[in-house]
Amino acid sequence: xxxxxxxxxxxxxxxxxLLVGFLLGGIVxxxxxxxxxxxxxxxxxxxxxxxxxxxxxxxxKIQQLKSLKHDHKKQMRLARKQILQAIEQEPFDKNSYQQAxxxxxxxxxxxxxxxxxxxxxxxxxxxxxxxxxxxYLIMPKKGRK
Numbered sequence: 465x466x467x468x469x470x471x472x473x474x475x476x477x478x479x480x481x482l483l484v485g486f487l488l489g490g491i492v493x494x495x496x497x498x499x500x501x502x503x504x505x506x507x508x509x510x511x512x513x514x515x516x517x518x519x520x521x522x523x524x525k526i527q528q529l530k531s532l533k534h535d536h537k538k539q540m541r542l543a544r545k546q547i548l549q550a551i552e553q554e555p556f557d558k559n560s561y562q563q564a565x566x567x568x569x570x571x572x573x574x575x576x577x578x579x580x581x582x583x584x585x586x587x588x589x590x591x592x593x594x595x596x597x598x599x600y601l602i603m604p605k606k607g608r609k
Contacts, residue, residue, distance in 0.1 A: 510602075518589055518594070521586065525583075525586050529578070539571055543567050546568075547565055547568060550563075550564045583602075586598075
């Protein structure tokens with residue numbers, strides 16, 4: 465290979481790595497504040513629909529969820545760091561990369577199970593009509609197919 469071809473391939477690989485990093489950064493980091501604001505607005509609307517005593521229970525459960533999310537944040541950051549290390553490792557080890565990704569997926573799954581359990585606890589105390597309102601607030605019509 466001549467020198468121009470080596471430079472071209474190196475630049476191409478570098479640009480592809482930057483593009484992947486930009487896309488992952490946009491997905492993970494940039495939409496965080498926007499998503500958080502939307503969720504806060506939706507949760508406030510849910511609380512306003514519920515009766516007073518049930519809204520207090522819902523607020524407590526949401527606080528519990530937020531504290532769990534905060535606790536898992538360090539674990540998630542570590543899992544993402546392990547994925548990046550596995551990608552950057554020379555020579556590339558597909559098994560270590562897959563294990564790192566599976567670890568992150570397991571953390572996501574664990575957090576989802578906790579959320580589902582908390583929502584089930586809240587729904588347990590609601591009437592059928594309140595559960596219906598809650599379901600439409602959690603998953604708007606555009607998400608129902």
